[in-house]
Every structure is written in structure tokens, then in C-alpha cells.
Amino acid sequence: MVDLTTTYLGLQLKNPLVASASPLSEKVEAARQLEEAGIAAIVMYSLFEEQIIQESLELDYYLSRGTHAFAEAMTYLPESSHYRLGPEAYLDQLRQLKRAVKVPIIGSLNGVSTGGWIEYAQKIEEAGADALELNLYYLPTDPALASDELEYTYLTLVRNVRSRVHIPIAVKLAPFFTTLPHLAVRLADAGADGLVLFNRFYQPDFDLEKLEVVPNLVLSDSQHLRLPLRWIAILFGRVKVDFALSSGVHSAQDAIKGVMAGANVTMMASELLKNGIARTTAILNDMQSWMEEREYESVSQMRGSMSQQSVAEPAALERANYIKVLSSYNPYSLAFIDR
Numbered sequence: 001m002v003d004l005t006t007t008y009l010g011l012q013l014k015n016p017l018v019a020s021a022s023p024l025s026e027k028v029e030a031a032r033q034l035e036e037a038g039i040a041a042i043v044m045y046s047l048f049e050e051q052i053i054q055e056s057l058e059l060d061y062y063l064s065r066g067t068h069a070f071a072e073a074m075t076y077l078p079e080s081s082h083y084r085l086g087p088e089a090y091l092d093q094l095r096q097l098k099r100a101v102k103v104p105i106i107g108s109l110n111g112v113s114t115g116g117w118i119e120y121a122q123k124i125e126e127a128g129a130d131a132l133e134l135n136l137y138y139l140p141t142d143p144a145l146a147s148d149e150l151e152y153t154y155l156t157l158v159r160n161v162r163s164r165v166h167i168p169i170a171v172k173l174a175p176f177f178t179t180l181p182h183l184a185v186r187l188a189d190a191g192a193d194g195l196v197l198f199n200r201f202y203q204p205d206f207d208l209e210k211l212e213v214v215p216n217l218v219l220s221d222s223q224h225l226r227l228p229l230r231w232i233a234i235l236f237g238r239v240k241v242d243f244a245l246s247s248g249v250h251s252a253q254d255a256i257k258g259v260m261a262g263a264n265v266t267m268m269a270s271e272l273l274k275n276g277i278a279r280t281t282a283i284l285n286d287m288q289s290w291m292e293e294r295e296y297e298s299v300s301q302m303r304g305s306m307s308q309q310s311v312a313e314p315a316a317l318e319r320a321n322y323i324k325v326l327s328s329y330n331p332y333s334l335a336f337i338d339r
Helices: 030-038 050-055 058-064 071-075 087-100 114-126 146-163 181-188 222-235 250-259 270-275 278-291 319-328 331-338
Strands: 006-008 010-014 018-019 041-043 105-110 132-133 170-175 194-197 205-207 212-214 242-247 265-268
Touching: 006 242, 018 278, 030 041, 030 087, 030 278, 087 105, 087 114, 105 114, 114 132, 114 146, 132 146, 146 170, 146 181, 170 181, 170 242, 181 194, 181 222, 194 222, 222 242, 222 250, 250 265, 250 278, 265 270, 265 278, 270 278
Parallel strands: 018 041, 018 265, 041 105, 105 132, 132 170, 170 194, 194 242, 242 265
Antiparallel strands: 006 010, 205 212
């Protein structure tokens, strides 16, 4: 029998499939179904920094300033009643999930500042979370903000949270950093136990009839796997943290690639939302069959086997890969095929 067990953030998990933050964690029954289908852990839907600020009535003050000039300012964020889960309801939901299932529950905080955010990190720990994911979702738009300033903000946040909570901490990052390996090392030094790669920035669209910028949620597909796959393969063995691959996990092959790159776990949301929770069982069965056919005994045996440190051509993960891809493209052969 193939051993699918793995460890992530010090947690012993029955397999590498984790349900990433999504609306599925809002319902206790959905969490039970995830556990029954074989999911190894569940990341709670994110509690946003704006929700915490709004609850303390500070948001109204900051958004109200200048609204005579910009009347639409109050529409940038939804009313508190429109949030999926407010701060206190979030904590109640976490407690309910902990009572309902045996798999680890990982809390999720989304923001970039300190203050009340750190307080809720402690409250999430007190509510019973087995670990905490810090989702650093921030789009820098100020030309005066230097990259080292933003990175310092992230590092300070991780240090502050680490000093207040005892449960493991994972940091979920976007891929847009000048020197991601250096930042990864600094985050580990600041107290991060794991890195989740990557956070997908959801791109807004333009409504040409109303001339408005509108939200536009596009779920991932397997093509989104390539970016985190590459970076985990590069960072594995160089940064002393656990890795979670997020974005693009839709099949057993996707999950296996993530583990071979060096991920401790692979996280899914879009696949479960599109095709149902039962996909978890099918993916696990396919993983087991694939490993048995190729005589792999365990997930730990596979982990990192395709990382940059292990492959025969390490440069394939760097600039040489870019050159090779470009040189391999032949438009004339494609035109011939089209005929």
C-alpha cells in the first residue's frame, strides 16, 4: 500500500491534498463532506483586515474623508452586512468546524498591517486553529513606495504575529517580488514555518457600457500550476520552511508534480468549486494508482525529486528554460500541421 502521508507546518496529514481558503469552509456540512472525501486539512475562508477595521468603526472615518470630492469612495468596500463572515462570526465558524471534523483547521488572515490584525491572530489561535495562514494580499500603487519598504512591512508583520501566537504560521505570497528567494529566507528568519505559493491577484475588468471597473473572478485551471511549480522547485532545499503549492491543482498529475517540485502539500479550491467535493476522492485514488504503477512507496520518497537540486538539468528552471522554449517554437511546422 502506498503511503500518502505528509507533514505540513508540523501537522501530520493523511495525504498532500488541502482545501485552500474558499466559500466551502463557510458551511460545516461542506467541511464534513471534504473530510469524508479524503481532504487532509482545511484552510478557513480569509478574514480580511478591512473587516476588522470596519467592525471597530475606524473604516467609516477613513473612507468618509474626501467623499465630497469622490462620492463613489464609499462603494470601494461592501457594507459590513455583505461580508461573508464578520470577525466574530468568523471565530464562531472556526469553533464549529473544529467540533465537526477531525482534520486540522487552518485560520486565514488577509491584510498587510499590524494593530487589530495581530489581536485577531491571537483570537484565531484561542478559537482552536491548528495553524494560521497570513495571506499578504496587497497591490502597491504608490510610486513613492520602495520595494524594500514593502518587504520590511511584511517581515515586521510576520515577526509581530510570531511573537504573539504559538501555533505554526504560513505566509501566502504573490509572485511579484524582485528577489523572491531572498525574501523567502528573510520570512523564514522572521518566524514563518511555511510558504504558500502563490496568491492569485484577481484582475478587475472594464464594463464598457457603464464605464465602470468591475470585479471579475476567474477560477484557475491546470495552466496556473506552472508558476508555483517552478518556484517551489527552485526554493526547495534552500529555504528551511514547508511549502504549499496553491493555484492550478486540478488532477492527480498536478498534485504529484507539486510534491515532486518539493511541496509538502498541494492546495485546491477551484477544482472543488467547479466539479464538486467528490473530486478529492478521485484525485487521491488516481495518485495512489499512479504511484503504484511506478513503484513509489511514499509521498516522502517523491518529494523534491524534480526540484532544481535533483534534476539533471538545473538550468532548465532558470533563464536557459526561457531560451529553450523560444528556440523550440517553429511557426512553419504549425502552419504545416494546420493544413
